Amino acid sequence: MLQLAEKIDQMLSLAPYSQPPDEKEGGLLALLKEELEYACRRHAGYKNYLDHWPVHYQRAERIGELPFLPVGILKSNPPLSFVSPEEVKRTLTSSATTSQSPSRVVLDAATSRRMTKGTVIILRDFIGSARRPYLVVDTPSQTAGRSEMGARGAAIQGLQPFATETKYCLRSDEAGDLTLDVERLTEFADKYRDTDVLIYGFTYILWTHLVKPLLAHEICLNLKNVKILHSGGWKRLLDQAVEKDRFNEQLALVVGCSPNCIVDFYGMVESVGIIFPDCVHGNKHAPVYGDVIVRDPLTLESVAEGEHGIVQVCSVLPTSFPGNLLLTEDLAHVVSYDGCACGRRGVSFRFSGRVPKAEVRGCGNIENKRASAN
Secondary structure, eight states: OHHHHHHHHHHHTSOTTOSOHHHHHHHHHHHHHHHHHHHHHHOHHHHHHHHTSSSOGGGOSSGGGSOOEEGGGGGOSSOOOSSOGGGOOEEEEOOOOTTSOOOEEEEOHHHHHHHHHHHHHHHHHHHOSOOEEEEESSOGGGGSSOSEEEHHHHHHHHTGGGEEEEEEOEEEOTTOOEEEOHHHHHHHHHHTTTSOEEEEEEHHHHIIIIIHHHHHTTOOOOOOSEEEEEESOSHHHHTTTOOHHHHHHHHHHHHTSOGGGEEEEEEOGGGTTOEEEOOTTSOEEOOTTEEEEEEOTTTOOBOOTTOEEEEEEEESSOOSSSOSEEEEEEEEEEEESSOOTTOOOSOEEEEEEEOTTOOOOOTTOSOGGGOTTO
């Protein structure tokens, strides 16, 4: 296992979007095969699943031939694990409404470290490496020392390496309703008006608990030197006819910055350590230590450029649970298999919705009273 860990670390040392597709495919394929072999030694049931795949993983000639799992399999409780209970450092849970079951993934120390490192490497490529005051549009309870942590807490914590200090600007009342602490927020804005700052919140929470209250009170924070990151899905906002352009316009208006300072990113706890921020052209990219395959819903073959399909995420980072090759419930279309104008190599894609009849996951944007598990 030590040798495998060293190989993963070597891949993490590469520039995240530097490899042409053929070179990237070869390195990822070899390492994923080693990880599948390791997983087979750790879990007899998983080995049985791989042994019955149409193409044995050791004979696969491309990543797309490797055996994948449907992401729903990670909803099992107790969670699927390749490590002993004593090795589990933290359990991450995806968001879910009260009628749905969340995914649960277990992290040992090595996977937890890689998760943090992988996220930081990606974000450095988009926002730089400088540390800055960090404003979280949420409550401190999301990261309050738990053995289980939800999607919101994991995202908040993933940005801590960029923070000189962290402030939260929401509070929760006895009923679990979130409200904006305007005094704390304006105090932060006044103190750091001329400083580079970082703001993060889940998409729906930013709109409901920051944008709408500030618009109602005609408040502008005048934070021009800001990077605003957000994640968590768009369904609840689209249901309110709030599309991305309007969201960016209104958020930029109340913060006092350019819409270009706002970065939307996609991530899922089932694929820890890999997130997909929008580049300046609105496309998402996979780093060298992971990949995205967009599959035809009927044939499960890879689609051509410009076509839509089901997203499969690939990652070499987890070794504590079967998160290397997961077929999600999300849809995307492939913009290009290489050559995005932003300069990042490899596939560029855009999410376009969810598989029909797939569970509507909360994506972390369910308020505390409805998502106490988070």
